[in-house]
Amino acid sequence: MIGKKRKLGSKLKELKVGQSYSADLTIADKELLLFLGLTDDANPLYIQHDYASQTPFKQPLVPPVMLIGFINSAISMYLPGPGCHIVEQQVTYPHPVYHYAVLSLYLEVTDINEEDHLITVMVKVEDEEGRIVVDGKMKVCPAYELESMNAKSLENFY
Template structure:
C-alpha cells in the first residue's frame, strides 16, 4: 500500500456545520439476497410473500439494518468520506420500506467537536411518496491526516 495514494475524506478542519450530502438508492432483490446470505437472516417478513401478505405490511419489507447500511455507506464514501468511522448512532424507522422502493437519504453536519475529533450528523430518509422512512443522529470520527512516511524519516534534517 506504500506509494499508492488513496483519497481520504474531509478532515475535521475542512468540515462546517450545514455541510450535507444526499443520495438515492433503489432496493433491489440482489441487495436483499446478499444481505440475507451474509447475515444468515431468515426472517420470513423480509423474503416470503405468502407470510408477509398475512401481516400488517401486506408484502415483504426491507430490513432496517440494510437502510442503516446505506447511511453508513454515505458516511464512508461521501460525508465526511473515506477514513471516517461511525462511533455512535441513534436511528428510528417510522415507516417500512418495501422491495424495489427508491429511498433518498440526506446527512447534514449539525455539530463539530474539534477537541474530541468528532462530528454529529443528522440523518433523514424519505421514500418516493415523500414519507419519512428513517431519521436519527450519528457521531462520526472524520479521517485523520496521515503522517508522511518521508517527512517523519527526514524529521532530523529540517
Template sequence: MIGRRKLGKQIGDLKVGDSFEASKRMDDRDLLLYLGLTNDSNPLYTQHDYASQTPYEKPVVPSVMLFGMVSSLVSMHLPGPGSHITQHEMTFPTPVFHETEVKFLLEVIALDIEENRAALAVTGYNEEGNTVIQGKLYVTPAYQPNSLTASSLENFF
C-alpha cells in the same frame, strides 16, 4: 492518500450545514446479498405469503440494511474515506418495501473540534415522501497520517 483514493474531509474541513444526498433503490439483488451475508432468514423479508398476512402486507427491507446504506454514505462521501461512526440513534417510522427508491440526506449539525467529532442528522424518504429512516450519528472524520512511512504504503494498494 489511501491507495489511489484521497481521504475524506477532516474536522477542520467540515462546517455546520454541509450535506450530502443520494438515492438508492432497494432491489432484490442487494437484499439477497445482505441476507446471505448475515444468514438472516426472517420470513418478513423474503416470503410474500407470510408478509401478506401481516400488517405490512408485503416483504420489507431490514432496517439494518438501511443503516448500512447510511454507513456507506458516511464512509464514501460525508465526511468520506477514513471516517468512522462512533455512535448512532436511528428510528424507522415507515417500512421500506422491495424495489422502493430511498433518498438519503446527511447533514452536519454540530462539530467538536477538540474531540475530532461531528454530529450528523440522517433522514431518508421513500418515493411517496414518507420518512423511512431518521436519526443522528456521531462520526470521527479522517485523521491525517502523520508518520513518514504512511505515504510509502500507497504503492501496495
C-alpha cells in the same frame, strides 16, 4: 490496492455545519439477497411474500439494519468520507420500507466538536411517497490529518 493512491475524506478542519450530501437508492433483489445471505437472516417478513401478505405490512420488508448499511456507506464514502469512523448512532424507523423502494438519503453535518474530534451527522431517508423511513443522527470521527511520510523519514538528517 497496494501502490494505489487513496484519498481520505474531509478532515475535521475542512468540515462545516450545514455541509450535506444526498443520494437516491433503489432496493433491488440483488442487494436484498446479498444482504440476507451474508447475515444468514431468514426472517419470513423479509423474504416470504405469502407470509408477509398475511401481516399488517401486506408485503415483504427491507431489514432496517440493511438501511443502516446504506447510510454507513454514504458516511464512509462521501460525508465525511474515507478514513472516518462512526462511534454512535441514534436511529428510528417511522415507516416500513418495502422491496423495490426508491429512497432519498440526506446527510447533514449539524455539529462539530473539535475537542473530541467528532461531528454529528443528521440522517433522513424518505421513500418515494415522501414519508420519512429513517430518522436519526450519528456521531462520526472524521479522518485524521496525517503527518507527511517524508517528514518522518528525514527526521534523522540534519
